[in-house]
Amino acid sequence: MAAAAPGTRAHTPTRGSAHVRAKRQRRRVEILHAALRAFRDKGYHATKLDDIAQQLGVRKTALYHYFPDKEAILHACHREGLEEVAGIVEAARRRPSCGDQLAHAIREHVRVMTDTLEGSSLAFEVSALSPRHQAEVIAARDRYEQALRDIIRRGIAAGEFRAVDPKLAVFAILGAINWVARWYSPTGSVHPQSLGAHFADHLVRGLLAP
Amino acid sequence: MAAAAPGTRAHTPTRGSAHVRAKRQRRRVEILHAALRAFRDKGYHATKLDDIAQQLGVRKTALYHYFPDKEAILHACHREGLEEVAGIVEAARRRPSCGDQLAHAIREHVRVMTDTLEGSSLAFEVSALSPRHQAEVIAARDRYEQALRDIIRRGIAAGEFRAVDPKLAVFAILGAINWVARWYSPTGSVHPQSLGAHFADHLVRGLLAP
DNA sequence: TAAATTTTTGAATCAAGGTTCAATTTTCCT
């Protein structure tokens, strides 16, 4: 007989022993990564719950023990990814010049994109999320974009960058980075390390004052 | 009674009078553009045939008079888009320097992306296509990428560009451009004209030799 | 204007896949 209170579902973080909770958390992350891979490869709607479950050698109904529904998995992917990139901007601030800051952000974002695939969630369709989650994700995404625009604005003010439109410059940068999710393969010939360096070079140089 | 031979479906280009054929062709294009808009906004799988039909003030079953199935509509979108960008490379060749050629290609590709939305099909998920169509689209896409890489290679040889990896440079450029499909709105504040100019500046300058 | 042809429709079919749930297996803890 279940000890859970009426109305409490299995995927709700019922408090258990530390060990059990840790194991559960680990499993959640496994699911998230399997989902991330599938979403990235085939898109959210084309991904069947079975596709995710199979990667873990389990039936799709098992997933309902960890997430209330498919949308929740997508949302969790987004959360993870957004958290990651938020950290990037933090770290970038400590660099001396604006060019360095931007280059650092680009390199790190690319790394998050290739290393763990968590960054690819940024490239996912937001339209599949519930209105509430959609608003949340868009807000976080906006914060990230604003932070990057600020770096560019400061660079322009400092005479380091040309007088570009910060909004468009950031769109170009994020486009290049997010597109990585569409073609990058860990088994391919492109080394993630050099990918980040190349992109940073290409995209920052394009903004530098002559 | 239908005059069509047995096995011939309605969507097959049955030969009729010139006027009828022209009208039919016009309708096909209307459908394609409605589909393009929907696919761009919500993605292929999230788009219902009803979504496309509604834009034309018609029931979804009417679409089957023009296309055998949903996948065929997606495929036609791809065809149209690829044809468009193929023309771009053609025209670019006539420019003097490699920098000009690349800038022209970027501006034009952005224009195709915003003007008609036909360019956005390049950004669509290829995975939804049948294997045969998928191969066809990938091949055409590859040709386009190769053409761009060639411009960059020549630019490097001529000392106009830095010694970048042409493959990565093209990925960055196409990423920036394809990403436009995700955020651009004709009613937004970004002027398509200036968008193309900005992107061309940003992305070409990033490659120029110091 | 009337027959022929094209286009559109509405009802019906059909399959896929997300979700629920009670039962079973596995793991945890004393």
Next chain:
DNA sequence: AGGAAAATTGAACCTTGATTCAAAAATTTA
């Protein structure tokens, strides 16, 4: 070991949306 909690399963359910088809509406053509 043995009972409790957690994890997984298989069967069933149910909605959604693509597709089929014969009939109706609109358009073309002579």
